[in-house]
Amino acid sequence: MSIQRENKRDEVSAAVVSRLPKYYRCLRDFLNNDKLRVSSKELAEAMNTTASQIRQDLSSFGGFGQQGYGYNVKTLYTNISVILGINDTYSAVIIGTDRLGAVLAKESVFSKRGVILRAAFDSRSENIGKEILTDIYVRDLSELENFCKSCVIDIVVMTDYPEYAERLNNCGIKGIWNFTGAQLELKNINEDISVQDVFLGDTLMMLCYKINMKQKEKS
């Protein structure tokens, strides 16, 4: 088993893939505004990038554009939806129900992406038993592994207890959405499990970096 799950080649396509959700959102907005055809230039404006980047990105997924016509918005939207698995459904549980966990549970982001929240877990006695969403009462964290196995859970949303990640190796789960702020040790996690980190602090660092760069340009 290789520790590096992604090589340089994957890295390139990962950059394209990371832009797909934004393509998806832009195209959805076009469709909502009854725009049926779009040029790479228009798409570039909406995506805040260049037309050549657009053509390059989309061609790596089979190139759905047509010279002189541009892209058919609905076809492109449908194709990207399929690539992203937008119409698939997944079951999920949340670990950690303080602050962020409690807020995330109520977000529409799950239902919008076909993710059904089935349960929430915490180890703090004051949280256990609370109804954090209609008919979803916080369970004891010790029940997590059995629950994931018996209820065939796809995704674990971790907002706390990062040390629990390794205990999920044999529960049949397929993905971890990691909000814990801790870097999970991928070498200790089953390769069948995909991990998506969300480090809010990283995006704040990025913003501060951009601000600094602009200040330097001006001075």
Add this chain to the structure above:
Amino acid sequence: MSIQRENKRDEVSAAVVSRLPKYYRCLRDFLNNDKLRVSSKELAEAMNTTASQIRQDLSSFGGFGQQGYGYNVKTLYTNISVILGINDTYSAVIIGTDRLGAVLAKESVFSKRGVILRAAFDSRSENIGKEILTDIYVRDLSELENFCKSCVIDIVVMTDYPEYAERLNNCGIKGIWNFTGAQLELKNINEDISVQDVFLGDTLMMLCYKINMKQKEKS
């Protein structure tokens, strides 16, 4: 004024820059464990990438490594901290104090990055006046522009009211950290203002994509 703020060339370095916060975190962990020297191979394992990617990334910032020795952790950490402006301080306000706004206000992410939260704003009468953080009472959204001007605010954390972004053009702010779930129209925003989007749904889409790809590989 060009609508496209980033061209293809910037895009490449943007990919490197987007990895800097992760380098920063990895190096901080090394330092905390008294590790003073690191090879590109070790750094690659911690970063879940390849040694050649590491060398390429770091060389684009002046190449602080040394053949046969590797990288001096403290030097690299210090250099990346400077690049990211980690030791600078910024003042910030939050817009929107329901759910995510209220949770974010309490997160340590601000103090860790030298960002001082100065005020919070909302237009809902039931939220105005609430103390969402010690000595920070929610103000009426209508006071936002004057507050930003008179208190020299650097960063606006938007968790709601995306339509307010354009009203901030002449308030002297330098950055918007956008959690609204709406794509801000960059062409309507002052070029001096940097925008960092956080689309939580995008990262969930990415996770579902990774899960789908793994299922396909196996079938």
